[in-house]
Amino acid sequence: MSIIQFCYVLSAILFILGIKSLSSPETARRGMNLASFGMLIAIIGTLFLPSIVTYHWIIAGLMLGTVLSIPISLWVPMTKIPQRIALSHAGGALAACLIGIAEYYQYNQAIDSVSTAVIGVEVMLGALTFTGSLMVAGKLHGTLPSRPITYKGQNLVNISLFIIMIALLIYLIFYPSQDALFYILLTLAFLFGVFLVTPIGAADMPVVIALFNSYGGLTGAVMGFMLGNRIQIITGALDGASGFILSVLMCRAMNRSITNVLFGAFGKIEATAEKKSARMGDHAVQSINIEEALQFFDQAKSVIIVPGYGMAASQAHHALREFANKLKAKGISVKYAIHPVAGRMPGHMNVLLAEADVPYTDLFDMDEINPEFPHTDIALIVGANDVTNPAARHVKSSPIYGMPILDVDKAKIVIVCKRSTSPGFSGVDNELYTKANTWLLFGDAKESLAKLAYGFKRNW
Amino acid sequence: MVNPLSIADIYIFILAGFLGFQLISRIPPLLHTPLMAATNAISGIALVGSIAVAGENYSLLTNILAFIAVTCSTINVVGGFLITDRILKMFKKEKPHSENKT
Numbered sequence: 001m002s003i004i005q006f007c008y009v010l011s012a013i014l015f016i017l018g019i020k021s022l023s024s025p026e027t028a029r030r031g032m033n034l035a036s037f038g039m040l041i042a043i044i045g046t047l048f049l050p051s052i053v054t055y056h057w058i059i060a061g062l063m064l065g066t067v068l069s070i071p072i073s074l075w076v077p078m079t080k081i082p083q084r085i086a087l088s089h090a091g092g093a094l095a096a097c098l099i100g101i102a103e104y105y106q107y108n109q110a111i112d113s114v115s116t117a118v119i120g121v122e123v124m125l126g127a128l129t130f131t132g133s134l135m136v137a138g139k140l141h142g143t144l145p146s147r148p149i150t151y152k153g154q155n156l157v158n159i160s161l162f163i164i165m166i167a168l169l170i171y172l173i174f175y176p177s178q179d180a181l182f183y184i185l186l187t188l189a190f191l192f193g194v195f196l197v198t199p200i201g202a203a204d205m206p207v208v209i210a211l212f213n214s215y216g217g218l219t220g221a222v223m224g225f226m227l228g229n230r231i232q233i234i235t236g237a238l239d240g241a242s243g244f245i246l247s248v249l250m251c252r253a254m255n256r257s258i259t260n261v262l263f264g265a266f267g268k269i270e271a272t273a274e275k276k277s278a279r280m281g282d283h284a285v286q287s288i289n290i291e292e293a294l295q296f297f298d299q300a301k302s303v304i305i306v307p308g309y310g311m312a313a314s315q316a317h318h319a320l321r322e323f324a325n326k327l328k329a330k331g332i333s334v335k336y337a338i339h340p341v342a343g344r345m346p347g348h349m350n351v352l353l354a355e356a357d358v359p360y361t362d363l364f365d366m367d368e369i370n371p372e373f374p375h376t377d378i379a380l381i382v383g384a385n386d387v388t389n390p391a392a393r394h395v396k397s398s399p400i401y402g403m404p405i406l407d408v409d410k411a412k413i414v415i416v417c418k419r420s421t422s423p424g425f426s427g428v429d430n431e432l433y434t435k436a437n438t439w440l441l442f443g444d445a446k447e448s449l450a451k452l453a454y455g456f457k458r459n460w
Numbered sequence: 461m462v463n464p465l466s467i468a469d470i471y472i473f474i475l476a477g478f479l480g481f482q483l484i485s486r487i488p489p490l491l492h493t494p495l496m497a498a499t500n501a502i503s504g505i506a507l508v509g510s511i512a513v514a515g516e517n518y519s520l521l522t523n524i525l526a527f528i529a530v531t532c533s534t535i536n537v538v539g540g541f542l543i544t545d546r547i548l549k550m551f552k553k554e555k556p557h558s559e560n561k562t
Binding site: 011015016018019020022023029032033036039042043046047051053055057058060061064065066068069070072076084085089091096098099102105106112114118209210213216217220221223224225227228229230231233234237238239240242243246249338340345346347348351354357359360361362363365 | 489506
């Protein structure tokens with residue numbers, strides 16, 4: 001066993017320990033330090049490869065990459081984490097794709113069918129993950145319209161494009177040196193990534209980000225197959241599994257099937273769903289002002305806070321924590337209910353609340369918290385919509401029917417911080433707003449919460 | 461450098477995939493964002509392959525492609541670990557509340 005192989009074995013062990021440590025916030029940081037040490041060992045080991053004859057490209061790349069990584073990791077605000085993660089999926093996929101191209105360019109006259117298949121898959125996955133993730137990042141950042149963009153026959157176009165790509169790949173396996181076809185395949189894969197994400201709205205991004213995480217991992221694994229580098233196969237498999245599990249979890253939380261996701265044909269449900277004008281007209285919504293809301297909170301013994309993407313959008317998490325602290329100081333129990341798809345990526349809300357110094361012991365998953373709503377005095381909803389819509393339980397015609405929701409309507413009083421009554425991403429009116437125990441507190445969530453925090457202190 | 465596909469590699473892939481399933485299903489939703497950041501950082505291991513190709517000096521084109529690949533994966537490695545640590549640092553247990561912290 002050469003010294004390089006020894007380094008790789010060591011770093012594989014450290015990576016696995018690192019991921020294992022993420023099962024608890026107590027051990028996570030130490031574990032990730034181990035993993036980064038493992039990475040360092042692998043890189044240093046690689047620098048001693050006998051096949052390396054020139055170092056200046058490597059050193060230039062390492063230095064440029066390190067410099068560029070600082071702004072996108074240390075200066076990015078936590079509300080922008082989803083697009084930051086999407087961007088790095090794009091970067092990782094691009095790297096794998098370019099190496100695939102380089103290898104093909106270098107050896108295309110001499111490679112066998114199996115190697116062509118491996119390179120073809122790598123380049124295809126890498127290219128579509130690259131452009132797809134860029135689209136995701138653009139949609140999340142608002143550079144691109146975040147609404148789903150659909151047109152007639154879209155699925156047909158996407159599927160035929162996919163079939164053409166597979167056909168090209170198969171042809172290349174039989175005739176590996178047809179380099180023109182290889183570059184056509186590459187171009188189509190870049191296009192396919194764009195087409196794949198076009199019909200998907202920003203609110204579905206938790207699934208898509210997780211899916212591209214998985215694709216990125218698989219690309220890495222295939223790159224490992226190509227280069228015969230086992231550490232890359234192992235990490236690629238781990239990464240692929242991680243992304244896959246996350247996308248399954250996100251799908252379940254949205255009541256979508258996994259096949260639906262794997263073929264990328266979702267987002268259609270929203271597009272075709274009629275905007276049901278639910279019984280918004282029957283009952284008027286009841287709105288309250290800050291003072292009235294404060295009176296409710298004065299009486300309360302227990303409060304559950306339900307954050308959603310709206311909280312991230314209006315950066316209300318610090319104001320929310322301040323208000324929660326005031327409530328706690330008065331002896332009111334405060335808990336946070338986190339729906340799996342709240343926000344724009346898996347775990348988005350947890351990170352924002354952690355940033356605002358909310359202890360993670362106050363954050364509860366949907367399954368843990370749902371039985372508690374009936375004994376809760378106030379459910380305070382900050383910028384969440386569809387995940388609280390009781391219509392998901394019983395309105396069969398609703399596009400969100402069957403989606404697991406937080407049972408906020410079972411709380412004694414529901415207070416919703418909201419900009420307007422406009423429907424959420426699925427275009428469905430929220431039945432919750434017309435319930436007798438629901439009160440809407442209109443206005444910017446950040447301002448409302450800051451006023452609540454201020455007012456509560458005075459009363460007390 | 462192009463490697464014939466060996467059956468051992470496929471075994472490794474499958475076993476690592478199963479291991480990943482076991483490990484990742486135990487991670488609480490609380491840490492799903494740092495998990496994504498972490499897998500991102502770790503998948504920056506593509507850097508290892510990129511370095512190998514960048515150092516081969518076959519032609520200018522492959523060198524440039526590999527140089528971009530090295531840059532991209534370095535961003536993922538360094539940036540990924542930095543941001544994971546930054547996120548994990550924020551997860552704290554309950555502490556005596558300090559009112560004056562803004």
